[in-house]
Amino acid sequence: MKITLPNYQESILNVTNSFLRHYKAKHDYPSLPELDQVLDNHSFNHIIYVLLDGLGMNVIEEHLQPNDAIRQYLQRPITSVFPPTTVAATDAVLSGDPPIVNGHIGWVQYYQEEDVHAVVFQNKDFYTGDVFSEDLRHKYFSFETMYDKINKANPTIQTNEFFPSFREGGSETFAQQIERVLLTTHNTDQSFNYVYWIEPDLTQHVHGTSSKETKAVVQGLNQDFTSLINNVDDDTLVVLIADHGLVDVDIIPLFEYHDVTTHFIRKPAIEPRVTTFYIKEGHESAFEESFTTHFGSYFDLYKTSDFLEKQWFGEGEIHPNLMQCFGNYISVATSLSMFGLHEGKGYKAHHAGLSAEEMMVPLIIYYNQKKVK
Known part of the structure; x- marks a missing residue:
C-alpha cells in the first residue's frame, strides 16, 4: 500500500x-x-x-x-x-x-463529558444505538x-x-x-x-x-x-x-482478541482504519505488546501526544473540546485492513487510512x- x-x-x-x-x-x-x-x-x-x-x-x-x-x-x-x-x-x-x-475527526467521537460514543452525523451512540436528547455535535463542535x-x-x-x-x-x-x-x-x-x-x-x-x-x-x-x-x-x-x-479491505474482528481488549477502559472510537484506544492506567506496556504482536503488520500504533505532533489533522489551534475525544493511543492502517468495531457491520471497501486510493x-x-x- x-x-x-x-x-x-x-x-x-x-x-x-x-x-x-x-x-x-x-x-x-x-x-x-x-x-x-x-x-x-x-x-x-x-x-x-x-x-x-x-x-x-x-x-x-x-x-x-x-x-x-x-x-x-x-x-x-x-x-x-x-x-x-x-x-x-x-x-x-x-x-x-x-x-x-x-x-470533526471521524464517524465516532467519544465525548468524555457525556460518556458516550457519538455517531457524529446521527446523534446516537455507536455501540448502544441510544439516541441523544441533545444535539451533541452542535453542543461541542459547532x-x-x-x-x-x-x-x-x-x-x-x-x-x-x-x-x-x-x-x-x-x-x-x-x-x-x-x-x-x-x-x-x-x-x-x-x-x-x-x-x-x-x-x-x-x-x-x-x-x-x-x-x-x-x-x-x-x-x-x-x-x-x-x-x-x-x-x-x-x-x-x-x-x-x-x-x-x-479501498477494498479485509476486516480484523478486534473484539475477538481478548489479550488486547482486556486493557480497554472503554471501547475505541474514530474510524475502523484510524482508531483511538482508551487504556487502563498501568496497562500501557502490555497493551502495546499485545497490539504489536497481533496487528503490527497492519497498523502503526502511536501514543496520542506523539501522533498529534505530526499535524496530520492539520495545522492550527486545537479545538478546545477535542482532546476529550482522544484516548491514550491512535492506530493508523498501513495495510488494506480495518478493525471490525461493530457486530453485523461488514464492508467490502472502506476509508480513513493513508492509501493513495x-x-x-x-x-x-x-x-x-x-x-x-
Whole structure:
C-alpha cells in the first residue's frame, strides 16, 4: 500500500478557501492557485460546488473513459484531509478549517463529558444505538460555515445547500439535486450553491471499488454531471470534488482478541482504519505488546501526544473540546485492513487510512470558456 499524506496546500480544504477568498470572506488557510486563477480572470454570477461522497481518483480512472465529462474536465488530483473520511472531510469543506480546528475527526467521537460514543452525523451512540436528547455535535463542535462567512462579506449573495433525503426536504437522487440547483441558478441574480450527494460511497462499502455495481453508479453520476454542465448558464462555474476515496479491505474482528481488549477502559472510537484506544492506567506496556504482536503488520500504533505532533489533522489551534475525544493511543492502517468495531457491520471497501486510493480525489472545473469573460 502506497502511503499518501494530506497536503494542506493542495487539498479539498483549499478549494473552500479559494471560494472564501473570491468573496473576500474570512479565511485562515491557503487557497488553490488553479481555482484562484479561474475566479480572478472571469466573472461568475453563480457557483455550484459539488461534493460526491467517495468519488476517489481510483474509481474515476477505473470506471470512466477519458472523454467522459468527469475525466474531461479534471483539472488535477488533490488530497483529502486526514482522516480521509466523510465527517472530517465534509466538515473541513463546509468550515474551511482543518479537522484539528473544527473538531470533526471521524464517524465516532467519544465525548468524555457525556460518556458516550457519538455517531457524529446521527446523534446516537455507536455501540448502544441510544439516541441523544441533545444535539451533541452542535453542543461541542459547532462552527462557522462557509455560507456564514460568505454572507457576512457579501449579503447579496444567495447561499444554498442541496442534500439527500436524509435531511428534511432533501433529494432522492443526484439528478433531482441537479434539477433543483439549476432552477435556483436560473432564477436568482447571484448565488453560491453547495451540493452533497452520498454516492458512490454507499455502493463501494457494500460491493467494493471494482464491482459492476460501483461501475454503474459512477457512470450514472457522470451522466448526471454531464446534464448539469450542459444546462448551466454561461455565467456559472461548476467545481466538483470528493471527500475521500475508498479501498477494498479485509476486516480484523478486534473484539475477538481478548489479550488486547482486556486493557480497554472503554471501547475505541474514530474510524475502523484510524482508531483511538482508551487504556487502563498501568496497562500501557502490555497493551502495546499485545497490539504489536497481533496487528503490527497492519497498523502503526502511536501514543496520542506523539501522533498529534505530526499535524496530520492539520495545522492550527486545537479545538478546545477535542482532546476529550482522544484516548491514550491512535492506530493508523498501513495495510488494506480495518478493525471490525461493530457486530453485523461488514464492508467490502472502506476509508480513513493513508492509501493513495483513500487520499487522492479530483478537482474538476467546468465553465463555458468560449463565452465567459
